[in-house]
Amino acid sequence: MKTTKKILLPENEMPKYWYNIVADMKNKPMPMLNPKTKQPLVPEDMEALFAKELVKQEFSTERFIEIPEEVRQLYRIYRPTPLVRASGLEKALDTPAKIYFKNESVSPVGSHKLNSAIPQAYFNKIQGIKHMTTETGAGQWGSALSIACQHFGLDLKVFMVRVSYEQKPYRRSVMKTYGAQVFASPSAETETGRKLRQLYPETSGSLGMAISEAVEVALNQPDTRYGLGSVLNHVALHQTIIGLEAEKQLEMTGDYPDVVIGCFGGGSNFCGITFPFLKNNLTEGKTTRFIAAEPASCPKLTRGRFEYDFGDTSGYTPLIPMFTLGHDFEPADIHAGGLRYHGAGTIVSQLKRDNLIEAADVKQLESFEAGVLFSKAEGIIPAPESTHAICVAIKEALKAKEEGKEKVILFNLSGHGLIDMAAYEKYFSGQLKNFEVDEKEIENNINKLEKLAK
Numbered sequence: 111m112k113t114t115k116k117i118l119l120p121e122n123e124m125p126k127y128w129y130n131i132v133a134d135m136k137n138k139p140m141p142m143l144n145p146k147t148k149q150p151l152v153p154e155d156m157e158a159l160f161a162k163e164l165v166k167q168e169f170s171t172e173r174f175i176e177i178p179e180e181v182r183q184l185y186r187i188y189r190p191t192p193l194v195r196a197s198g199l200e201k202a203l204d205t206p207a208k209i210y211f212k213n214e215s216v217s218p219v220g221s222h223k224l225n226s227a228i229p230q231a232y233f234n235k236i237q238g239i240k241h242m243t244t245e246t247g248a249g250q251w252g253s254a255l256s257i258a259c260q261h262f263g264l265d266l267k268v269f270m271v272r273v274s275y276e277q278k279p280y281r282r283s284v285m286k287t288y289g290a291q292v293f294a295s296p297s298a299e300t301e302t303g304r305k306l307r308q309l310y311p312e313t314s315g316s317l318g319m320a321i322s323e324a325v326e327v328a329l330n331q332p333d334t335r336y337g338l339g340s341v342l343n344h345v346a347l348h349q350t351i352i353g354l355e356a357e358k359q360l361e362m363t364g365d366y367p368d369v370v371i372g373c374f375g376g377g378s379n380f381c382g383i384t385f386p387f388l389k390n391n392l393t394e395g396k397t398t399r400f401i402a403a404e405p406a407s408c409p410k411l412t413r414g415r416f417e418y419d420f421g422d423t424s425g426y427t428p429l430i431p432m433f434t435l436g437h438d439f440e441p442a443d444i445h446a447g448g449l450r451y452h453g454a455g456t457i458v459s460q461l462k463r464d465n466l467i468e469a470a471d472v473k474q475l476e477s478f479e480a481g482v483l484f485s486k487a488e489g490i491i492p493a494p495e496s497t498h499a500i501c502v503a504i505k506e507a508l509k510a511k512e513e514g515k516e517k518v519i520l521f522n523l524s525g526h527g528l529i530d531m532a533a534y535e536k537y538f539s540g541q542l543k544n545f546e547v548d549e550k551e552i553e554n555n556i557n558k559l560e561k562l563a564k
Contacts, residue, residue: 115197117359119190125354126177128347131385131457133173134392137464139343139456140431143418151428159328159336160344161233167344175347181229184261188217188224189351193359194523198487200507207510207517208365209503212356212383214524215490219284221525222379223254223339226348230337231258240333241265245295245320247375248274248447248495249281250525251339256288269295269303269323272315274447280529295320302326302424316440317376317451318423325426340376341421341430341455349382352522357386360520367398369506371521373498374402374411374469375449377458383522388466400467401506402458403498405449405477407545408441410434411462411469413552417559419453432459435547436555442545444474445533446494470505472498473544478537480504481527493525494533 132138141150156165167175177185196209214222234242242264246252252268259266268290275282275294282292293299295315296306300323306313313319321338328336338345353370360366370387372380380402390396402411410433419434421427434453441450454462461467481497483504484490492500503521510517527534536542 115195117193117195117362119355119359121186121190123358124182124185124190125351126182127174128177129350129354129386129389130170130172130175130347131389132171132343134389135460136392137460139460142431142456143429145420145425145429155428159325161230161237161239161335163233163237164230164344167347168342178229178232181232184228185351190355191216193356196488199484202483202487203504203507203511205507205511206515207507207519209507210360210365210367210518210520211523212352212520214352214379214522215526219250219253219257220528221250221254221493222349222352222382222522223251224258225351225382226339226345226378227251227254227258227337229348231255231262231264234335235262235264238333239264239335241331242335242337243267243269243324243327244337244339245269245271245317245324246339247271247317247450248493249278249285250448250493252290252292253281253284253288255337255339256285256290260289266290267324267327268292269297269320271295271317271320271447271450272313273443277445277532278447278529284529295323297323299323300326306423313440314443316423318421318437321422322424322426325422329426340378340451341453343455343457345378346381346385346455346457349378350385352379352382353384353386356383356520365518367520368517369399369401369519371401371403371499371502371506371519373449373495373524374404374454375451375495377455379522379524381458383520384467388461391466401502402467402469403472403502404469405444405446405498406471406473407444407547408435408450408452409471409547410453412471413547414453415556416459416463417556419559421453431456433462434556434559435552436559438558439552439555444545445530445542446474446477446498448495449498470502472501474542475544477501478534478542490523491527491534492523493527494530496524496527499524
């Protein structure tokens with residue numbers, strides 16, 4: 111392991127505004143639709159589910175939105191996060207590329223998810239909301255919202271995808287330690303969960319199912335709102351603090367990225383690291399490439415289709431214009447639980463349609479291989495989700511070596527894997543495998559969607 115170089119940003123230079131990329135998009139995202147009327151969604155349609163200020167952000171076209179001081183105070187516990195020159199990984203790959211990573215694993219919950227959990231809990235608190243509900247895949251979003259709700263005096267119910275509930279017991283322990291109630295989804299707590307358990311008694315769950323349960327509770331319990339960890343515009347907005355800091359930190363090095371990479375489930379950390387740099391492509395003529403690294407077992411950007419689809423399994427959410435595998439799609443039980451989501455958000459989907467971003471699929475075994483190499487080179491064990499970004503970064507660095515070209519690569523280390531060691535142990539013992547998605551399954555799921563928006 112070679113000594114790495116950390117680029118630290120002074121606390122007083124932490125961004126005071128989030129960046130809203132919609133302001134600079136030539137082709138704006140298509141509107142979400144009210145599933146009953148099939149008309150474009152209006153803010154009032156979402157206010158029963160989300161805090162009013164979050165709804166305002168969801169529909170905003172302002173370029174910069176101020177971060178409340180109460181939120182910045184909590185950000186200061188762990189922000190600005192370090193930008194690290196991965197010199198150990200560069201040496202291991204013998205590449206002329208310069209590799210940097212933004213280390214979001216230093217947050218109290220070990221991931222980037224706190225960047226949105228804090229403002230979501232804050233805006234609900236100041237509105238007078240008493241209770242929140244949410245879903246979580248791998249448990250990182252649930253952990254983040256648990257501690258954020260605890261800080262602002264809110265109760266929280268978390269519906270955790272069953273396979274991750276069983277694979278990652280310590281993540282659910284973290285949520286309980288922070289004061290949340292945690293249920294394996296589909297659960298017996300909701301009408302939706304009970305129906306799903308009847309229909310699919312052997313199901314290991316999905317984010318779509320867990321979202322349905324959390325939304326049902328939020329809509330039927332007084333003084334309750336729902337918190338979402340990815341997909342929607344306001345979540346992407348909050349996460350841009352990652353890229354805004356990275357942009358300032360790279361200025362200190364004199365480098366600028368040729369390629370920026372983030373793993374992709376619903377898009378929160380990918381949007382966070384890429385959008386501030388994509389702004390420079392849109393407004394200054396920069397030519398940086400942006401790659402979303404998704405699992406080959408849940409390939410909505412690489413093999414899905416752009417359609418209007420629900421964000422959840424049971425159809426409680428608005429119809430979202432997205433690249434999707436169909437809301438009935440149930441991904442394989444990979445250990446990157448945070449990436450097991452069937453669709454992409456409106457912004458990312460439009461950017462993909464306009465060829466402003468790229469996507470790459472990564473098989474489970476090659477993701478863990480990349481994670482182990484990174485661990486040996488840099489001393490940080492990454493979360494299974496982050497290994498997907500690392501894998502694509504390694505491929506880009508090796509490509510630079512083949513071409514004999516210098517290249518600056520930036521990726522987001524969105525979380526550590528210290529609570530994922532059971533997954534690494536299964537990898538070492540040969541118990542993990544790759545999963546392939548049958549094209550017919552994708553086609554059947556997507557064909558069901560053609561009448562949704564009509």
